[in-house]
Amino acid sequence: MVEGNQTEKGITRRKFTLGVMIASMAGAFASLFSLLKVLAPASKGAGYVSTIKPGDRLVYAKGGNAGSPVKASSMSLGDAVLVYPVGKTSNPANLVQLIKLNESDFKAPTKINLTDQGFVAYSAICTHLGCTVSWVKNTANPSASITECFCHNSMFDPAKGAEVIGGPAPIPIAQIGVKINGDSLVFTSDFTGPIGPQV
Ligand code: FES
Structure with missing residues (x-):
């Protein structure tokens, strides 16, 4: 009984630790992605979309x-x-x-x-x-x-x-x-x- 409780507690602790690690890695990836977005140059012509049509005066x-x-x-x-x-x-x-x-x-x-x-x-x-x-x-x-x-x-x-x-x-x-x-x-x-x- 005691052993079983200890095993369940051990599993719960491992799951918790694993969850924390995954959450940390996800956070790190998100930060890295944000950093890369800032460092990457804007794509050529970004934001410049003309709406001129033939016939416009x-x-x-x-x-x-x-x-x-x-x-x-x-x-x-x-x-x-x-x-x-x-x-x-x-x-x-x-x-x-x-x-x-x-x-x-x-x-x-x-x-x-x-x-x-x-x-x-x-x-x-x-x-x-x-x-x-x-x-x-x-x-x-x-x-x-x-x-x-x-x-x-x-x-x-x-x-x-x-x-x-x-x-x-x-x-x-x-x-x-x-x-x-x-x-x-x-x-x-x-x-x-x-x-x-x-x-
Ligand atoms: S020469 Fe640099 S923006 Fe025109």
Whole structure:
């Protein structure tokens, strides 16, 4: 009887110890998993999902006329503006840089069929770490103007498919189709490649 009680107590104690060990190991695995999640880099382009659809009209993203349709006639050679698709201005992945160059300026890999009368558009999100790009107008030679990200000085050539011409950006900025409609512009395609940070 005494032996039996001792055996039952022994088994109960072993079960309890085993339970504590399993619970401890589960806790350790959970902590390790959390740590790995923190240390692992975010996946490329994470969080940048554009909702632009062909036919969406372009509106100004900044300034006193933010939200108004972009006027094609207001842009001269070497100009650029930040735009959104109308009604979809709360999604940062929809921010686009619209640029006016000469049609004859475009060289591969620019997708000419996605341009219209010198208007070309690219994502405004730098492919390095996701800052918004800026426009550096070359007043002496507007066709030589470039897109630059001042966070870490990545530079992109808008006449050559926004290929990287300097800095740490790993890939070009994706192009998106535009066309003139009256005096405004509409999008005609999705982005040609990934958008958002690609490191
Ligand atoms: S985020 Fe643009 S260069 Fe780093």
